[in-house]
Amino acid sequence: MRVLAAMSGGVDSAVAAARAVEAGHEVVGVHLALSAKPGTLRTGARGCCTVEDAHDARRAADLLGIPFYVWDFAERFTEEVVEDFVAEYAAGRTPNPCLRCNERIKFEALLDKAIALGFDAVCTGHYARLSTVDGEIELRRSADDGKDQSYVLASLTTDQLRHAMFPLGDSTKTAVRAEAAERGLGVAEKPDSHDICFIPDGDTRKFLGDRLGEHAGLLVDDETGAVLGRHAGVHGFTVGQRKGLGIDAPAPDGRPRYVLALEPVSGTVRVGAADRLAVDRIVATRPVWPSGQPLGGAQGPVECVAQVRAHGGISPAVAELVDGEVVVQLREPLKGVAPGQAVALYRTDAAAGDLVLGSATITTTG
Known part of the structure; x- marks a missing residue:
């Protein structure tokens, strides 16, 4: 397959690209320039997508022997992520810009361009697993619960997931760093990015x-x-x-x-x-079903697990569709649940790991 590897300049995306090369795919590396003024993004280890990160990504691509490009997505990022972030806060909601970036930039804008250029898939360093069962795509939690990123990927559509590759899904972060060191990648010990990349001082x-x-x-x-x-x-x-x-x-x-x-x-x-602060009922709109089947194809209420934050905010729940909205009754009340956040729903499968049923945007709680 022709694979476009999204290389952020961090250890995860570098190892993901290396594994795609090792698997025999024709791989091209690309770094996304998300700011017209790179100085407005975090520098060093605190953020992602900076000039330093672009250099790190290029060095990794050179070591892997793959072509490398920098694509300017600054205007699209500003419109789809930054302006959305500001508008949501103005409306009294709490958005997740990383989720929006994955949805609108990496797996919409980037994927659309990749397919137009003849690539079969986009490869990223996300910690999540993909599988196909009876022709249907499935998104599951990663093997490393502490690094699992299925929550921020749960808003991706079936078609987007069919063109996605997550080579790190079965690995732990410790193993990925060790592999990077063995491969001679200079980012092996580079700290993880965190915080919001487009807010330089964190305020x-x-x-x-x-x-x-x-x-x-x-x-x-x-x-x-x-x-x-x-x-x-x-x-x-x-x-x-x-x-x-x-x-x-x-x-x-x-x-x-x-x-x-x-x-x-x-x-x-x-x-x-x-x-x-405790709530035990969530109503959410604009649902997305990764498998293409609402609530995994179930009819009526579904026993599941609800998650309202990227790491944490998890409760057993019962979810159902009511007039196009997702109504979630939590078995264990959660605190700090805000309109604008996403609620991801999982079905527990002891044999194969938690399966993502879908994701929706929270409108009200009670």
Whole structure:
């Protein structure tokens, strides 16, 4: 097969590309330039897609003996990821930019271009597994639970997954680093990227404030209705937030307060005790089913596992489709679940690992 290897400059994508070469595929490496001003992305080990990362990716491609290119996706990234991120916060929702990047950039824009150029698949360093059963594609958790990235891939369509390769799905991170060292890849010990790549200093509130300006509102006790303070905009908060609320007076019981809900129209931020964060019901819209079958083809309610964050936020659940929306009843309440997040649904299969049933965007909780 002709394979386009997306090479971020990290150890995972380098080893994934190496395995694709070793498997006998015709591999071409590509690094995505996601900013017109690379200095606005994180530098060093804290981010991804920087100039340094492009150099690391090129060196890995040279070692593997494969052609290498840098493709400019900066405009598309700004529109699909950065502007979406800002708009979601302005609407009082909490987006996941990494999920959106995978969905809109790596497996839409990149994959579309790859197929147009005659490639059969895009290879990435994601930790997830793909299999085909009776002609149907299946997305499953990786063998390394601590690195599993199926949550941020659960919004991919059947067709996108048919053109995807995840060579690291059966490996652990420790094994991948050891393999990189054995292959002589200079990124073997390079730290993992983290945080949001397009916010250079990590100050999300300032980043949003610079773009959205000030929209004053009130901080309100959700239980009593008492006004506790003022703020410069709901975009500076997210459900579950504890620090930086700007409330001077402690709660009557001395317990810390958390953000419980955001009301962008009125500018109200509702806060309260931690136990009021717990929700056991989620309603989500715009579902995507990796296998092409809603809820794995089941009729009626389905016993499953729901996950609301990339790492953590997991509960046994019952899910069903109601008028096109996914209604999830959690067996164990979860805290800090916010509109805008994705809920991924899994079916537990002890023999083959957790199977991704689908993903949808959370609209309300209760």
